[in-house]
Amino acid sequence: MSFLHHHPFSAASRYARLVLSEYDEAVEFVEEKPWVRNAALLALNPAGILPIFIDDNETVVAGGSVITEYLVETKGARMGEVRLMPEHAADRAEVRRLVEWFAGKLHGEVTNYLVTEKIYKRQMKQGEGHTSPDPAAIRAARANVRYHIQYIGYLAARRNWLAGRELTLADFAAAAEISVIDYLGEVPWDADEAAKAWYARVKSRPSFRSLLNDVVRGVPPAPHYVDLDF
Amino acid sequence: MSFLHHHPFSAASRYARLVLSEYDEAVEFVEEKPWVRNAALLALNPAGILPIFIDDNETVVAGGSVITEYLVETKGARMGEVRLMPEHAADRAEVRRLVEWFAGKLHGEVTNYLVTEKIYKRQMKQGEGHTSPDPAAIRAARANVRYHIQYIGYLAARRNWLAGRELTLADFAAAAEISVIDYLGEVPWDADEAAKAWYARVKSRPSFRSLLNDVVRGVPPAPHYVDLDF
Numbered sequence: 001m002s003f004l005h006h007h008p009f010s011a012a013s014r015y016a017r018l019v020l021s022e023y024d025e026a027v028e029f030v031e032e033k034p035w036v037r038n039a040a041l042l043a044l045n046p047a048g049i050l051p052i053f054i055d056d057n058e059t060v061v062a063g064g065s066v067i068t069e070y071l072v073e074t075k076g077a078r079m080g081e082v083r084l085m086p087e088h089a090a091d092r093a094e095v096r097r098l099v100e101w102f103a104g105k106l107h108g109e110v111t112n113y114l115v116t117e118k119i120y121k122r123q124m125k126q127g128e129g130h131t132s133p134d135p136a137a138i139r140a141a142r143a144n145v146r147y148h149i150q151y152i153g154y155l156a157a158r159r160n161w162l163a164g165r166e167l168t169l170a171d172f173a174a175a176a177e178i179s180v181i182d183y184l185g186e187v188p189w190d191a192d193e194a195a196k197a198w199y200a201r202v203k204s205r206p207s208f209r210s211l212l213n214d215v216v217r218g219v220p221p222a223p224h225y226v227d228l229d230f
Numbered sequence: 231m232s233f234l235h236h237h238p239f240s241a242a243s244r245y246a247r248l249v250l251s252e253y254d255e256a257v258e259f260v261e262e263k264p265w266v267r268n269a270a271l272l273a274l275n276p277a278g279i280l281p282i283f284i285d286d287n288e289t290v291v292a293g294g295s296v297i298t299e300y301l302v303e304t305k306g307a308r309m310g311e312v313r314l315m316p317e318h319a320a321d322r323a324e325v326r327r328l329v330e331w332f333a334g335k336l337h338g339e340v341t342n343y344l345v346t347e348k349i350y351k352r353q354m355k356q357g358e359g360h361t362s363p364d365p366a367a368i369r370a371a372r373a374n375v376r377y378h379i380q381y382i383g384y385l386a387a388r389r390n391w392l393a394g395r396e397l398t399l400a401d402f403a404a405a406a407e408i409s410v411i412d413y414l415g416e417v418p419w420d421a422d423e424a425a426k427a428w429y430a431r432v433k434s435r436p437s438f439r440s441l442l443n444d445v446v447r448g449v450p451p452a453p454h455y456v457d458l459d460f
Contacts, residue, residue, distance in 0.1 A: 069323070070319055
């Protein structure tokens with residue numbers, strides 16, 4: 001049996017979950033609190049990041065991008081057309097560039113602010129670092145999200161999927177971030193039709209279903225969150 | 231002919247330079263200012279990041295980690311033992327975890343502060359965003375650098391190289407960051423003997439020579455910067 005230590009609203013965790021599901025990997029999920037230092041998890045990975053994947057051969061792999069590269073290398077061969085990484089090095093570089101952009105820049109400029117202020121802070125108990133949401137962080141996220149949606153629309157309008165003709169890791173890295181932002185009702189869908197059409201296509205995949213069932217107590221999802229035709 | 235658009239004190243650029251040199255790739259270097267928006271470069275990569283590698287087949291690859299993965303995939307096969315990526319997926323995941331740690335976390339917590347405040351701001355002209363160095367940023371870098379050096383020492387004391395038995399991309403990602411910090415005299419070498427011994431080994435490689443010749447006008451290197459036996 002393999003395991004994924006994750007948090008349901010950590011975008012990097014969602015990225016790993018999507019790829020695991022696309023690959024039909026049976027995984028036991030262990031929920032963690034990203035804001036609590038957990039000695040057992042730190043022993044597995046000193047960066048203290050989520051998600052952490054423990055393969056059934058006991059290999060420990062930490063971090064959304066590292067896990068997904070590992071999955072492609074170890075399980076991808078049997079996946080044929082939905083391997084999620086193209087064959088040619090230049091195309092793979094484009095996938096990695098976009099994964100870094102979404103998991104790094106979009107995450108740092110938008111998702112991380114919103115999830116910290118609107119979800120993690122609400123779930124923190126006394127003594128776990130609980131403070132009130134910071135309106136400046138939420139404002140920054142709202143100012144930044146628009147150009148990211150437009151960039152997704154720019155790519156989606158010119159290509160079949162974000163990195164090119166094929167569905168790749170880049171689509172899931174982006175969709176994982178967007179899904180968290182969308183739960184919170186913070187995606188300006190009116191900003192870009194092509195981005196919206198792309199997201200509707202990713203969201204309709206069976207791998208997305210479990211994400212759409214995640215709920216945070218006290219923070220209901222935006223009304224259209226589970227709607228495949230939003 | 232292939233090209234690398236870079237800045238001599240961008241750590242990600244240095245990371246790509248080291249790997250290109252280890253691979254004996256003939257490259258033409260084009261110096262850029264990371265703080266100036268350059269329309270031609272933005273057309274090549276909308277993230278506007280350095281370095282950018284243009285392969286002799288005109289493939290454009292942006293970003294230190296993406297470039298080095300591309301080099302391993304396209305030129306690594308002929309490198310034999312100094313391929314810089316191990317054969318097994320679990321070992322490759324460890325390399326990628328460390329590259330992300332050094333190019334992401336060490337960079338964000340230390341190198342980026344120091345290079346921005348002490349080098350880029352000095353090189354900026356009026357109208358390019360020039361302001362005085364921010365002492366708070368420099369203090370943050372100095373507070374953070376120590377545990378990074380200790381982590382490098384921890385790895386180096388337990389393994390032959392940072393990611394394991396073999397020299398890998400992880401050593402060059404780390405050394406590229408350290409080399410910039412060291413130029414500025416901000417590495418607390420007394421904090422960890424094993425880290426120092428590891429850096430002396432990387433620094434002695436021929437691929438390091440060109441880095442040791444880089445100089446910023448007005449910011450002389452720390453006295454031991456070029457010393458292989460510091």
